[in-house]
Amino acid sequence: MKRFRIAFALVAAAFLPSLAHAQSPWLDKAWVTIDGGFQPSASSFSAASTFRINAEAGALNVSYPVTRATQLDFGGGARVWRNLGVGVAVSFMTQSDAAGISGNVPHPFFFNQPRSLSGQSAALNRQETGIHVLALWMIPVRENVQVGVFGGPTYFMVKQGIVNTVSYSESYPYDSVSFTTADTADQSKNKMGFNVGVDGTYLLSKSVGVGATLRFSRATVNFDAPDGTAIASDVGGVQAGAGLRLRF
Numbered sequence: 001m002k003r004f005r006i007a008f009a010l011v012a013a014a015f016l017p018s019l020a021h022a023q024s025p026w027l028d029k030a031w032v033t034i035d036g037g038f039q040p041s042a043s044s045f046s047a048a049s050t051f052r053i054n055a056e057a058g059a060l061n062v063s064y065p066v067t068r069a070t071q072l073d074f075g076g077g078a079r080v081w082r083n084l085g086v087g088v089a090v091s092f093m094t095q096s097d098a099a100g101i102s103g104n105v106p107h108p109f110f111f112n113q114p115r116s117l118s119g120q121s122a123a124l125n126r127q128e129t130g131i132h133v134l135a136l137w138m139i140p141v142r143e144n145v146q147v148g149v150f151g152g153p154t155y156f157m158v159k160q161g162i163v164n165t166v167s168y169s170e171s172y173p174y175d176s177v178s179f180t181t182a183d184t185a186d187q188s189k190n191k192m193g194f195n196v197g198v199d200g201t202y203l204l205s206k207s208v209g210v211g212a213t214l215r216f217s218r219a220t221v222n223f224d225a226p227d228g229t230a231i232a233s234d235v236g237g238v239q240a241g242a243g244l245r246l247r248f
Contacts, residue, residue: 024140024143025082025083025140026079026082026083026085026138026139026140026146028079028138028247028248029078029079029248030076030077030078030079030247030248031076031077031078031085031087031245031246031247031248032075032076032244032245032246032248033073033074033075033076033089033199033211033213033243033244033245033246034073034074034243034244034246035072035073035074035075035212035213035241035242035243035244036070036071036072036073036241036242036243037070037071037072037073037213037239037240037241037242037243038068038069038070038071038239038240038241039068039069039070039071039093039237039238039239039240040068040237040238040240041068041237041238042065042066042067042068042237043066043233043234043235043236043237044063044064044065044066044067045064045066045231045232045233045234046061046062046063046064047061047062047064047162047163047223047225047229047231048060048061049225049226049227049229050227051227053105053106054106054107054108055106055111056106056111056112056114057106058103058104058105058106058114059103059104060101060102060103060117060166061101061102061103062099062100062101062121062163063099063100063101063102064099064124064160064233065097065098065099065100066095066097066126066233067095067097069093069094069095070093071091071092071093071239071241072091072092073089073090073091073092073213073239073241073243074089074090075087075088075089075090075132076088076089077134077136079138083137083138083139084135084136084137084138085135085136085137085138085148086133086134086135086136087133087134087136088131088132088133088134089131089132089134090129090130090131090132091128091129091130091132091215091217091239092127092128092129092130093127093128093129094125094126094127094128095125095126096123096124096125096126097123097124097126098120098121098122098123098124099120099121099124099161099163099182100118100120101117101118101119101120101121101163101166101179101182102116102117102118103116103117103118103166104116104117105117105168105170105177107174107175108174109173109174115170115174115175115176115177116176116177117166117168117177117179118179119166119179119180119182120182121161121163121182121184122182122184124160124161124162124163124184125159125160125161125186126158126159126160126161127157127158127159127160128156128157128158128235128236129156129157129158130154130155130156130157130193130195130217130235130236131154131155131156131157132152132153132154132195132215132217133152133153133154133155134150134151134152134195135150135151135152136148136149136150136199137149137150143203144202144203144204144209145200145201145202145203146200146201146203147198147199147200147201148198148199148200148201149197149198150195150196150197150198150199151194151195151196151197152194152195153192153193153194153195154192154193154194154195154217154219154236155190155191155192155193156190156191156192156193156217156219156221156235156236157188157190158188158189158190158191158221158233158235159186159187159188160186160187160189160223160233161184161185161186161187162184162185162186162187162223162224162225162231163182163183163184163226164183164184164185164226165182165183165226166179166181166182166183167179167180167181167182167183168180187223187224189221189222189223190221191219191220191221191235192219193217193218193219193220193235193236194217194218194219195215195216195217195236196215196216196217197213197214197215197216197239198213198214199211199212199213199214200212200213201245203245203247206247207246207247207248208244208245208246208247209244209245209246209247210242210243210244210245211242211243211244211245212240212241212242213239213240213241213242214238214239214240215238215239215240215241216236216237216238216239217236217237217239218234218235218236218237219234219235219236220232220233220234220235221233221235
């Protein structure tokens with residue numbers, strides 16, 4: 001969030017002087033955006049659970065990395081009054097990474113002598129789809145330059161691989177355990193969040209141009225841990241993209 005505030009402030013500082021003197025009305029009836037970009041912010045999360053074996057409680061911790069990823073973004077809308085438009089954009093991000101596993105397993109012979117366990121799962125897929133409904137205020141800074149500030153609700157659809165169980169091997173005298181495999185399954189969750197951002201367009205002709213978007217969107221979903229507790233994971237974040245702009 002702090003990075004987005006800094007980036008948004010820099011964009012505003014660059015454009016606000018021009019916006020303050022912009023007098024031209026927005027004459028376009030509709031717009032379309034097609035962007036390729038990336039989500040630079042990481043939203044890694046973790047899950048801690050317990051289990052009982054050998055008359056004692058063991059512990060398991062799983063760390064799920066959510067790193068920088070490329071993204072596709074499509075959007076469009078229409079002007080409804082003066083410089084105000086309403087529209088929708090759809091962003092799609094996917095990545096794959098292994099989860100880090102650590103924990104301890106009680107000893108079968110001795111109390112209070114847990115054996116450490118560590119390993120990695122197979123690569124877990126994560127998909128985030130955001131449907132961003134937005135109200136946009138567009139200001140033509142110059143004849144061929146337009147800047148829009150927007151915001152609104154976002155509906156997130158998230159699919160994530162989650163570790164359900166962990167298998168390990170042990171042998172006499174049972175002083176150590178070795179990680180073998182992790183059983184995983186995909187979970188899908190949906191959640192309503194929000195989006196705010198800024199979009200800049202440079203028109204090459206009356207109808208075609210290029211542009212860039214900086215957006216921040218956020219929601220928190222809860223995946224289901226094997227012990228019945230919730231695994232909280234932030235979705236969205238800072239999203240930056242650039243591509244084609246169409247005006248009608």
